[in-house]
Amino acid sequence: MSSAxxxxxxxxxxxxxxxxTASLARTVNDLDLAEDLAQDALIAALEQWPESGVPDRPGAWLLAVARRRAVDAVRRRVNLERKLALLAREMPDGDDPMDAVEFDRQVGDDVLRLMFTACHPMLGRDARVALTLKTVAGLSTDEIAHAFLIPPTTLGQRISRAKKTLSTAGVPFEVPVGDELTARLASVLEVVYLVFNEGYSATSGDSWTRAELCAEAMRLGRMLAALAPDEPEPHGLVALMEFQASRLRARTDAGGRPVPLDRQDRTRWDRLLITHAEGALRRADRLGGRGSYVLQASIAACHARATSAEATDWHRIAALYRELGALTGSPVVELNRAVAVSMAEGPAAALSIVDELSALTALRGYHLLPxxxxxxxxxxxRRDEARSEFERAAAMTGNEAERTLLLERAASC
Structure with missing residues (x-):
């Protein structure tokens, strides 16, 4: 097979x-089996596409192959009759999985169903996040383990236990309703934002961003906002992601190198996404939202509305970060507040905040602190000290583009 x-x-x-995976999980009601079937379809693609060429609708092709494998797998199971009936309803005689309208209709909400299943409250937070990043975001075990700062074997065991828990409990692949929807919404929002962040600043690999993950997270966020229209936080999350995504084109130069916010060409920011984000933020404000995502969206709006880094309302950003920090207790939020304080009051005031954070165990492996x-x-x-910090940060990050930038900054000192 050619590398291309x-x-x-x-x-x-x-x-x-x-x-x-989501479509297959809904069909067979077994996440492990769904992942195995998806992998079988991938292997078939690797074997056949070099000869036949990539089909016009590769997703539909993969689903058709996986469903055929599902029929074979179901025949080997004890509950043959019930499962075959289920598959027959999912894919009746004469149904063509390559048909674009039918494929899009079926796939429409499947990822959302999978997310609510992966974020079931019977799982712990870390298990919910890991399982969703694996099944929904498509990240490898190594990538997720790096984000969690744990060994891949530990992460793999965590995901396996989570899938077994869901399977043993017979958790259905569906979107909950009523009070159960409200109870599980916060967990799903959290995971959607984590998927977005992996796309916005990739934890590993050669590219600093993965736009397809950002797009998928925004799509899921909009679906959640439509699902819970009177809840402010889904609208706040949509606004936040759209404000952030509006900068994607300007975050790297022609060679794929990271461009810091204060040096970005703001004419390259996506004004349509910013307009959409402003509308979502207004909706969240009208609903009385002052939660985490609404506050973060308000911070992002300050950047989007400024014509330059110098024209940014850094005092307001610092105040919003203070409010956000009081709400979340997050040391990462406090680190971001330090950046805003450095712009509003000067680097000396900010350094005292960062030095206090340096003593926290929670940030010990966080490369953005140094x-x-x-x-x-x-x-x-203080150039010698700065060089040492940039080198330390470069050694911590798993992203090659970011490591290169940090080492260049160290050399410039």
């Missing part, structure tokens, strides 16, 4: 794997 064909298959798999500290030290003309 393999890259094409890998790119398609990144896009389609979550939808494929990166921010290095930036502040550089502004204070």
């Amino acid at each position: 064909t393999q890259r094409t298959v890998e790119a398609i798999w990144r896009i389609e794997s979550a939808r494929l 990166a921010v500290r290095g930036d502040l030290l550089l502004k204070l003309e």
Whole structure:
């Protein structure tokens, strides 16, 4: 197989794997089996596409192959009659899985169903996040383990236990309603944002961003906002993601190198996404939202409304981060507040905040802590210390583009 064909298959798999697994999970009601069937379809694509070419609708092709494998798998199970009847309803005689309208109709809500299943309250938070990143975002075990700062074997065991728990309990693949929807919404919102963040700042790999993950997270966020129209936080999350995504084109240069916010060409920001985000934020405000996502969206709006880094209302951003920090207790939020304080009051005021954070165990492996500290030290003309911090940050990150940038900053000191 040529390297070009393999890259094409890998790119398609990144896009389609979550939808494929979700559709199969709804059909067979077994996440492990659904993942096995999806992998079988991928193997078939790797074998056949180099000869036949990539089909016009690769997702539908993969689903058709996986469903045929599902029929074979079901025949080997004890409850043959019930499962075959279920498959027959999902794919009646004469139904063509390659038909675009039928395929899109079936796939429409399947990923959302899978998300609510993966975020079931019987699972712990870390298990919910890991399972969703694996099944919905399509991240590898190694990528998720790096984000969790744990060994891949530990992460793999966590995902396996989560799937077994859901299977043993017979959790249905469906979107809950009423009070159960409200109770599980916060967990799903959290995971959607984590998927978005993996796309916005990839934890590993050669590229700093993965736009397809951002797009998928925004799509899911809009679906959640439509599902719970009177809840402010889904609208706040949509606004936040759209404000952030509006900057994607400007976050890297022509060579794929990261471009810091203060150096970005703001004419490249997506004004249509910003307009959509403003509307979602207004909706959240009208609903009285002052939750985490609404506050973060308000911060992002300050950047979107400013014509330059210098024109940004850094005092308001610092105040919003203070409110957000009081709400969440997150040291990462406090680190972001330090950046805003450095712009509003100067690097010395911010450095005292960062130095306090340096003593926290929770941030010990967080590469942005030394990166921010290095930036502040550089502004204070403490170049040797800054170089050491940038080098430390570079050693911590798993993203090659970001590591290169940090090492260049260290060398410039």
